[in-house]
Amino acid sequence: MMNWAKKTMANVAGTAEPIYGPSAIIPVGKQAETTPYTELSREDMKWVAMDSTSVETQTFYFMADSGHIAMAQIIHSNVIGVRTTTQFNCKISYPKGSSKPNLWSSDQLSNVEFSDDKTCFYADDVAIDLSEDGTEYTIKSMTNEASIVNLTVTRVAPGFHVGKDGKSYYGTDPKAPWGSMRHAFWPRTITKGSITTKDGSIDFKGKALFIHALQGMKPHHAAAKWNFVNYQGPQFSAIMMEYTTPPAYGSTVVSVGGIVKDGEIICAGAGNTAKHTRIKNDEDAGWPEPEAVKFDWQGKTKDGKSVSGLIETDLEERLDRVDVMAEVPGFVKKIVGNVAGTRPYIYQYSPRSKPTTLKLKIGDEEITEEGVLYTEATFISE
Secondary structure: OOOHHHHHHHHOOOOOOOOOHHHEEHHHHHOOOOOOOEEEEEHHHHHOOOOOOEEEEEEEEEEEOOEEEEEEEEEEEEOOOOOOEEEEEEEEEEEOOOOOOOOOEEEEEEEEEEEEOOEEEEEOEEEEEEEOOEEEEEEEEEOOOOEEEEEEEEEOOOOOOOOOOEEEEEOOOOOOOOEEEEEEEEEEEEEEEEEEEEEEEEOOOEEEEEEEEEEEEOHHHOOOOOEEEEEEEEEEEEEEEEEOOHHHHHOOEEEEEEEEEEEEEEEEOOEEEEEEEEEEEEEOOEEEEEEEEEEEEEEEOOOOEEEEEEEEEEOOOOEEEEHHHOOOOOHHHHHHHHOOOOOOOEEEEEEEEEOOOEEEEOEEEEEEEEEEEEEEEEEOOO
C-alpha cells in the first residue's frame, strides 16, 4: 500500500503508520541548538483545546513533607475531531511503612469550559485556576468522594519549555506538519492544602512539579516509550521527559528537561539522557522492567558555565505498574486498541530505603545533595 494510503488508514483507524524515517520529525532539540529554552509567561500557559485528534494534559506531581506522593491530572482528548472527552485523575501513594494500597480515582467530566483567556479550566465539580500574576495554580475537585482535592501550587523557580516554542514537529513537509509534541514545565513549586480521603485529610505541604503537555496527534503514533524523571531536593529540582518515537519516525529519541533552584534556571534544554542500567523481564506485561537507572543532564548557565547533573540509583520495589488499557476510559481504547503490538504499561517508582543523590557540577563547583525521586518508565509499542 502506498504511504499516503497507509497514512490515511492510520489516521482514521489508528493502525501503525508507514515508515517515514527520522527525516519526518523535527525534534525540539533542533531549536535548542540556538535557543536552549524559553522562560514561560502567563500567555504560555493557555489551553490549546485542538479541534483535531490530540491529547492535552495538565499534571501536578506532589511530594508531601509527610512522605506521601500524589498526582492530580486533567486529560482532555479529542478523537478525530468527532468526540471530546475529559477526565480528572487523582492518585496517592502512601509513605514507606504504610500498608495502604495506592489510591486511584478517575472520573469523566461534564460541562467542560475554559476561561476567556484559556488559562483556567472548569467542569462540574472541578476548577483549576491560574492566578492573575501567573505564579500560582489552585486545584479543586469534588468529582470523587474517595479523593477530594484542595491544593495550591506556587512557582518558586521560572517555568520553561525547551527551544523557542517547546514543540517537536511530525510530518514529511516541514512547512505543513501533521503532528506535534510540546511539554511546558514549572519544575519547582511549593504546595499547600490537602487531599481528603475516606480515612481523613492528608496534608500535602511540600513540593510539586507541574507539566502542561500537548500531543497534537494520536499518542501512540507520537511515542513508543517514555522516561519521566522528577527529583525534588532542598536546594535543587531536576526534571526530564524523554520519549522515543515509533519506527515510523526512525525511533528518534527526544529529551527535554532542566535543573533549577529557587528563583533561577541553572540549565535547561535537550541535552539529557535516561538509561535503564539493569532490567528484568516482566513476564506478565512482556516489557523489560527497569531495576536501576542513570539520569544525566548537560547544559550551560546563562553566563556560559558548563553544567552537568547525575542521578544513579536502584529503583527498589515499584510503586505501581499501570495497565493503561485497563485504566483509561473507553474512548482512548478506541484510539489505540486496534493497533497490533500496542500494549501500554507505566512503571512507577520512588526509591525509599534512602534519599536519592543528585550530583551537580556548575563550572568548577561540585555540589551533592539528597532529595526525593519519582520516576516512570512507559512502554507503548515495540
